[in-house]
Amino acid sequence: MTARPRADRRLGLALLAPTLAALGVLTVFPGVWVLWLSLQHRVPIFGVARFAGLDNYAFLAVDPRFWSAALTTALFTVASVALELALGLGVALALARQRRGRRLALSLLLLAWAMPAVVTAKLFEWLYHPAAGLINVALGGRALNWLGDPRLALAAVVLADVWRAMPFVALLCYARLLAIPAELYEAAQVDGAGRLATLGRITLPLLARILLLALLFRTLAALRAFDIMFVLTGGGPAGATETLTVYAYRSLFQMLQLGFGAALGVVVFVLVMAVAWAYLRLGRAAAPAG
Amino acid sequence: MRRAGPALADALVLLALAAYAVPFFWQLLTSLKPEAELLRLPPLLPSRLTLEHYRVVLAQSLIPQALWNSLGIAALTTLLALALGLPAAYALARLAVPGTRALLLVIVASTAFPQIATVSPLYLLLRALALRDTWTGLVLVHASFALPLTIWLLAGFIREIPIETDEAAAVDGAGWLAAVRWVLLPLLAPGLASAALLTFLFSWNEFLFAYTFTASEASRTIPVALALFPGVYEVPWGDIAAASMLASLPPVLIVVGLQRFLVSGLLAGAVKD
Numbered sequence: 001m002t003a004r005p006r007a008d009r010r011l012g013l014a015l016l017a018p019t020l021a022a023l024g025v026l027t028v029f030p031g032v033w034v035l036w037l038s039l040q041h042r043v044p045i046f047g048v049a050r051f052a053g054l055d056n057y058a059f060l061a062v063d064p065r066f067w068s069a070a071l072t073t074a075l076f077t078v079a080s081v082a083l084e085l086a087l088g089l090g091v092a093l094a095l096a097r098q099r100r101g102r103r104l105a106l107s108l109l110l111l112a113w114a115m116p117a118v119v120t121a122k123l124f125e126w127l128y129h130p131a132a133g134l135i136n137v138a139l140g141g142r143a144l145n146w147l148g149d150p151r152l153a154l155a156a157v158v159l160a161d162v163w164r165a166m167p168f169v170a171l172l173c174y175a176r177l178l179a180i181p182a183e184l185y186e187a188a189q190v191d192g193a194g195r196l197a198t199l200g201r202i203t204l205p206l207l208a209r210i211l212l213l214a215l216l217f218r219t220l221a222a223l224r225a226f227d228i229m230f231v232l233t234g235g236g237p238a239g240a241t242e243t244l245t246v247y248a249y250r251s252l253f254q255m256l257q258l259g260f261g262a263a264l265g266v267v268v269f270v271l272v273m274a275v276a277w278a279y280l281r282l283g284r285a286a287a288p289a290g
Numbered sequence: 291m292r293r294a295g296p297a298l299a300d301a302l303v304l305l306a307l308a309a310y311a312v313p314f315f316w317q318l319l320t321s322l323k324p325e326a327e328l329l330r331l332p333p334l335l336p337s338r339l340t341l342e343h344y345r346v347v348l349a350q351s352l353i354p355q356a357l358w359n360s361l362g363i364a365a366l367t368t369l370l371a372l373a374l375g376l377p378a379a380y381a382l383a384r385l386a387v388p389g390t391r392a393l394l395l396v397i398v399a400s401t402a403f404p405q406i407a408t409v410s411p412l413y414l415l416l417r418a419l420a421l422r423d424t425w426t427g428l429v430l431v432h433a434s435f436a437l438p439l440t441i442w443l444l445a446g447f448i449r450e451i452p453i454e455t456d457e458a459a460a461v462d463g464a465g466w467l468a469a470v471r472w473v474l475l476p477l478l479a480p481g482l483a484s485a486a487l488l489t490f491l492f493s494w495n496e497f498l499f500a501y502t503f504t505a506s507e508a509s510r511t512i513p514v515a516l517a518l519f520p521g522v523y524e525v526p527w528g529d530i531a532a533a534s535m536l537a538s539l540p541p542v543l544i545v546v547g548l549q550r551f552l553v554s555g556l557l558a559g560a561v562k563d
Contacts, residue, residue: 012381030408033415105307107545
C-alpha cells in the first residue's frame with residue numbers, strides 16, 4: 001500500500017517538471033527580474049546601468065504624469081466595469097427567456113468578445129471618424145471629434161472596451177440563470193409574486209456570486225488593459241487616455257527608461273494583486289451569510 | 291397575443307443583438323465599399339460592392355505573411371501548451387503530489403499576472419537568447435502565458451471524469467499510460483478541444499508581447515501588422531477594414547462553428563473554484 005502513493009508521487013513530479021520549468025523561466029524569473037530592474041537606473045542607449053535603490057518609486061510619488069495616469073486608470077476601470085456588469089446582466093436576463101435562436105443569439109453576442117482587441121480598436125476608430133463615422137451620422141450629422149477631443153476620448157475608449165468585454169459578463173450570468181431550477185419560479189408564481197419581486201428576491205440573489213466573480217475578472221482585466229487605448233488613441237490626446245500600462249510601455253520602449261518603466265509595471269502588478277486579495281477577503285467575509 | 295408574445299420577444303432579442311454587432315458588420319460593409327464612396331455618409335449603402343480592398347491587402351501588403359505567422363505561432367503555442375499542460379493537469383487532478391493545493395493557487399494567481407510587468411524582463415531574456423523577432427520566441431512566451439489557464443481548465447475537466455473509470459482500466463491490467471490513452475483521453479476530448487480553442491484564441495489575439503518582441507515581417511502577427519498598417523498620404527480605411535475582417539476570420543469561425551467548446555471552456559475557466 002505504501003509503494004503505490006510513492007510511485008504516484010514520483011510520476012506526478014515527473015509530469016509536472018516540464019511545466020514548472022517553463023513557468024519558472026518564463027513567468028517567475030521575469031517576475032523577480034522586474035523587481036530588480038525597478039531598483040535600477042537603466043537607459044540602454046546611453047549605456048547607463050546602475051543601482052538606484054527606491055529612486056524610481058520616489059520619483060513616481062511626485063510625478064504628476066503618474067498620478068494623472070493612475071486617475072485615468074481608475075476612471076477607465078470604474079466606468080467600463082460598471083457598464084459591463086449592468087449591460088451584461090440585462091442581456092443575460094433577456095437571453096435566458098429566449099426560446100428559439102439561442103445559438104444565433106450567442107454567436108452575435110460573442111463576436112465582439114472573440115476578435116482581437118486591435119480589430120476592436122480599428123472598428124471603433126472608423127465608427128468615431130469625425131466626418132464619415134457612423135456614430136456622428138447617427139447623432140444627426142454632428143462633427144464631434146471623439147478621439148481628438150480630450151473631453152470625449154476617454155469615454156470613447158471606455159465604450160469600445162465595454163463593447164468588447166460585456167459579452168463575457170453576459171455569458172457568465174446567462175449560464176447561471178439557466179442553472180436556476182424552474183420550480184423556484186413556479187413556486188414564486190404560485191405565491192403570487194410579481195415579476196419585479198421575483199427578480200429582486202430570487203434571480204438577483206442567486207446571481208450575486210457570479211456577478212461578484214465577473215466584477216473581479218473584469219476589474220483585473222481593466223487594470224491590465226493596454227491594447228485598446230494604445231491602438232485607438234495611443235494615450236492621447238494630451239494624455240487624456242494614458243493609463244498606467246500605456247505610461248509604462250512608453251517609458252520602457254519609447255523613452256527607453258527600463259528601470260523607471262519596470263517600476264510602473266510593478267505598480268500595476270501590485271494593484272492587480274491588491275484587488276484580487278481584497279476580493280478573496282470579501283468572499284470569505286460574505287461566505288458564512290450564504 | 292399569448293402565442294405571438296414569446297416569438298416576438300425572441301425576434302426582438304435577436305434584433306437587439308444584431309444591432310450590438312453593428313460595429314463588426316459596418317466594418318464588413320466598409321471593406322466591400324468602392325474607394326470613392328468611403329468618406330461619403332449618408333447614403334448608408336454603397337452603389338456597388340467590390341473586392342478591390344481585399345485584392346490590395348492580399349497582393350500588396352504584409353498582411354498575408356502576418357496571417358501566416360499568426361496561424362503558425364497560434365497553432366504551435368496551442369500544441370506546446372497542451373503538451374506541457376495535459377501531463378501537469380493529470381498529475382494535479384489524479385496523483386497525490388505534495389503541495390497540490392498551493393500549486394493550484396499559484397496557477398490561479400498567475401492567470402492574473404499583468405503582461406506589462408513581465409514585458410521588459412522577457413524582452414531582455416529573448417534578446418539574450420537571440421530569440422527576438424522569431425516564431426520560437428513568441429511561441430515560448432505565449433505558451434507559458436497561456437499555460438496556467440490551460441492547466442486549470444484541463445484539471446477541472448479531468449476531475450469531472452469519475453476516477454473509477456481510470457481504476458477500472460487499471461484493474462483490467464492496463465498500465466496507467468494505456469489507461470490514460472484509451473480511457474481518459476477519449477472522455478477528455480471535448481475538454482481538450484475547449485482548452486485548445488481558448489489557447490489558440492489567446493495567441494491569435496495577443497498584442498503586447500507580439501508588438502514588443504517582433505521587429506519585421508519574419509514574425510509580426512496579424513494584430514501587430516494591423517496596428518502598424520501603413521497609410522502613405524491618407525488613412526486607407528477600406529484596406530484596413532479588409533485587413534480587420536481577415537484578422538477576425540478564425541475568431542468568427544470559432545464563435546459560429548465551434549461555439550459549444552468555446553462556451554464550455556469559458557464557463558469552466560470562470561465558474562470552477
